[in-house]
Each structure stands twice: as C-alpha cells, then as structure tokens.
Amino acid sequence: MPRGLVREILLLLCLALLPALGQAVYFRDRISWRQPAKQDEITVSQARNLTGPVMWLDARPEEEFAAGHIPGAKLLNAEHWDNLLPQVLNAWTPDQKLIVYCSKQSCDASHEVARRLREEANLKNVFVLAGGWEAWQESAK
Amino acid sequence: MINSKLATWAVRLLRLVIGATFIYAGVVKALSPIRFTNDIHNYRLLPWSMAVALAFYLPWLEIVSGLAVLLDRFHRAAVAILALLTIIFIIASAVARIRGIDISCGCFGHLSNHLSFAWHLGLDTVLLALLFALWRSKHLRRAITV
Numbered sequence: 001m002p003r004g005l006v007r008e009i010l011l012l013l014c015l016a017l018l019p020a021l022g023q024a025v026y027f028r029d030r031i032s033w034r035q036p037a038k039q040d041e042i043t044v045s046q047a048r049n050l051t052g053p054v055m056w057l058d059a060r061p062e063e064e065f066a067a068g069h070i071p072g073a074k075l076l077n078a079e080h081w082d083n084l085l086p087q088v089l090n091a092w093t094p095d096q097k098l099i100v101y102c103s104k105q106s107c108d109a110s111h112e113v114a115r116r117l118r119e120e121a122n123l124k125n126v127f128v129l130a131g132g133w134e135a136w137q138e139s140a141k
Numbered sequence: 142m143i144n145s146k147l148a149t150w151a152v153r154l155l156r157l158v159i160g161a162t163f164i165y166a167g168v169v170k171a172l173s174p175i176r177f178t179n180d181i182h183n184y185r186l187l188p189w190s191m192a193v194a195l196a197f198y199l200p201w202l203e204i205v206s207g208l209a210v211l212l213d214r215f216h217r218a219a220v221a222i223l224a225l226l227t228i229i230f231i232i233a234s235a236v237a238r239i240r241g242i243d244i245s246c247g248c249f250g251h252l253s254n255h256l257s258f259a260w261h262l263g264l265d266t267v268l269l270a271l272l273f274a275l276w277r278s279k280h281l282r283r284a285i286t287v
Contacts, residue, residue, distance in 0.1 A: 008218030012209060016202040023174065024197045031175050033190045108183055 040114060042127040044139040047099055055092055057100045057117075059109040060133065070101065070136055076113055089121065101129035101136065152278045159271055160211030163223055167203030170196070184237050202226070210275070217276065224272045231265050234258065 047054070056073035058065045065075045074091065076084045092098070098117060102109040110128045117123045129135065170177045178196040182189055202222065209219035238258055 005218055005221070008215040009221060012205055012215060012218055012222060013202070016198065016205040019171075019204075020198040020201045023171065023201070024194075027174055027197075031178065031193060033193055108179065111179070 040111075040126065040128050041130040042099060043130050044135050047127070047129060048139075050097060053093070053096045055088075055096045055098050057088065057098055057113065058133075059100050059102045059113040060107075064103065064133075069133070073101075076100070077109065078112060078116075081116070085121065092123075097125045097127065098123060099127045099129050101132045104132045104134040107132060152275070155271060155275050155278070156210050156213060156216070159220075159223070159268070159275060160207045162268065163203045163207030164211070167200040167207060169200075171200035171204065174200075184233050185240070186233060186236065199226070220272050220276045224269060224276070227265050227269050227272065231262065231269075234261060234265075 042050075056070045057076045058069045058073045059077050060069075061077060061079065062075060065073075065077075069075075074084075074088055076088050098114075100110040100114045100117070102113075110132060114126045114128050117126045131138070174193075174196045177200065178189075178192050181187065181192040181195055187195070203226065206219040206222045209215045210223070
C-alpha cells in the first residue's frame, strides 16, 4: 500500500477521534462504560405472579403476531406505532402494568417499544418480558 | 469533449451519493450514541465497553470520511475506510444471522429498523460496489471518455 495513502488513512482516523472524544466527554454522565443491568426485564414466572391487571404488548411484526401470541396481547410495534398506540392507550387503564415482548432474548424491539412508551406516552410500570415469545412458549411446555 | 464532461459528472454524482449516504448514516448514529451502543452490543461480538467506544467513534469516522469523499480531499483514503467499514458490517451481520441473533443494525436510525436482513445485505453490497467504482474513478473517467 503506498505510504501516502497510509498517511491519509491515519489522518482521517485521527480527525474522527477528536469529535468522538468530545462527545464521549459530553455523554460521560449519560452512558455507563460498564454494562447496565436490564432493570426493566421480568421473567415469565415473575410476570405470571404479578398482582393486579396486566396488559401484554406484542412488539413483533404483524405476521408473527397473527401466527401466535400471548392470550389477550395487543399488537404494538415500531412499524405501525402511530396507528397502534391510540388503540393501546384506549384499551389501557391506569391500574394496568404493561409487559412488552418480542420474539426472543436477542431481539431489541420490546426494549425499544418499552422505551417509547415511557418517553413518548409518559407511561410508568412498563416491563419487558425476558426471553420474549420464545420463553413464554417454553414455559407453556 | 461531451464524454469527458459526462465522466466528470458521473464521478461527481458518485461522490455526492456516497458522501451524503455516509454523512447521513453517521449523523443519525452520532445523535443517539446510547441507542447505537445497544445496537452494536446486540451483535454479541464485543464487550459492552468496546461497544460504547465504537458507538462514539464509528459515526464520526463515517462523517469525516463521507465529507472527505464529498469534498474530494483524501478521497482514496476515505473510500478505503468506508469500504472496510462496510465489509466488516456485512461480515458481522452474516455472523449474527448464522448465530440466529435477531438484530437491528441501526445503520440509518429508525429508517433501517424495518428493513429485512436481505435488504441490509443488498444495500451494503450496492454501497460496496459504488465505493469500488469510486476507488477506480480514474479508470471510470477513462472508460467513459474513450
């Protein structure tokens, strides 16, 4: 590789480092360098033992919801958020806890929907089902 | 003469498309580093602290390289960096897919959440092809002007 090209690559790599460092300093109180525990997660058994009414929210795509879902669950995914959120809010009562799930442990959609419910709809008592639909089915076996 | 102008405009258009795409992708991610950290960590290839570091660094690398392509400064170095990033992303996505991990790459913010794995792969392959064309832009100019 020509030396000039290597020098230019190093220069660009260093140039990008400056704003990145600035941003890291700016965000130092907002993001932890140690992995945070997912405090909003709830296991299937914990969810089953919850006292009081619960509303289940399915954050998966519509086709997966149609193929099977937790009894009584309502569809609320990012794809049709604007259409689905009013339906969910109409059906929700303030005493209900909300539990969001997606397909399995590695999916992120449930955390995203839970975050938006807290931030955009200003709801509290929003949980994420650890292991999602996969864990629910496992527990039913 | 006309062909020469056409070649120059073709390369300019290529630079505009690639530069704007990576600047956009970088800005979207730089605006939400926490979300991008989660996206990187979701691949389950890197520890959390490394995901945080990359979430701060990669967006700016995309922005700086995108600007370099757009402004035609150090453009071969920028194209090399962007091509390498794209290749790494394709490999990481493929590995995650093989391991059965359901990921949101976060490459283009909320816009990319609804794209399937095939779409991501297709888009990245197109980007890689465009980067290759830009890398060979002198030859491209020559091919059009001949």
